[in-house]
Amino acid sequence: MEIIDYKSFAADCIEELKVLQSQFSEKFDVTHANWFYNQATGLLTFSSDNTELNFKYFEVGSFSPKSETWMWSWHNDYTLENVKETARQIKDFGARVNFAKLTEGYFPSDEFEAWEFAAIATKLTNGIGVYRPVNDDGLQIFLVLTEFIDNQLARRIKNKYIQCGTHAYGRIAFVCQHLNFTTKVGFEESFETFEGMELSDDDDFQAWCDDCEAVRVAEDGWNDKAMEFVKIKVVCEGCYFKMKELNLGTK
Known part of the structure; x- marks a missing residue:
């Protein structure tokens, strides 16, 4: 079994994610864009005026401020398999290094810890950034973006x-x-x-x-x-x- 200090590892992942998020913002301006993610296609789309940006993503999990709980996507029956399969890599890593919170499906948590989970997921899967949409119930959904997709390919995917x-x-x-x-x-x-x-x-x-x-x-x-x-x-x-x-x- 690998021996890794969780707090140090998570802190390093957060710092690396800050750099990635900054690089992402410099390359892609999505500040005022509308967003739409689709589990079936596995695409996150940002649109504003005549501009559209598409990214492949997988869902890490979700944090509920109301119940103050975290749920990994692989534990969520309402998340489609194609966007949660990659998240099992984090679970497998957690089992190898004995990080219980990376292997338990649902438990009490807070927003900072949710960002730690997203940062760890980004590092382990070589993601290019994290986006956190919030639904109408206030549920925060953490998505790791894995690849930029040009609009022509995105249309072919969506048309299927x-x-x-x-x-x-x-x-x-x-x-x-x-x-x-x-x-x-x-x-x-x-x-x-x-x-x-x-x-x-x-x-x-x-x-x-x-x-x-x-x-x-x-x-x-x-x-x-x-x-x-x-x-x-x-x-x-x-x-x-x-x-x-x-x-x-x-x-």
Whole structure:
């Protein structure tokens, strides 16, 4: 087991974060910008007038001034896996050096300590800065920014997601007009899928029913006639796998 003095280590991380925050402010002016972070895309966006800045991020955790408690993101069931996976590195580090507060999910804390946790997370993951949005309930959410993303790439990432009335915000999926949530009609896919899987930039979730598969085979592919029969509709990833589970009994 590594032996490290926690107070000294945390203090050093705070000082390093101060330098990073200063460098970040010099390079990116987000002082008066509107902010929006999206767990599904893993992007934090700052916008003002005609300027937009996008950053990849992961969520460290949250501090509640009301209850004076800290919760690590990996302990929060309401935080999506893709933005809390990296935070487990801090938990693993805490286990190696026996820092209990880096391994316990939820406990009494204060704002200064919350900044220490964010600073430690930034150091261990080579982050480029920390942003702390505050929600309507006063909850302070600590995000470590990991990478600046140009607007063209950010648009490509965002365009792969859709707002859904049932599942909020999720990745886009394409299904035939006959797939639904109540009646089994078969479920054919362009490749084997599972919920939450990584997709390449060129791949999408795509599925169609048995009748559409019969037409595709008869037409020797997706020609105009087959596509007219399919009449593709757009759904979110959650809806896609709900349809798959109905038809195949599996996610």
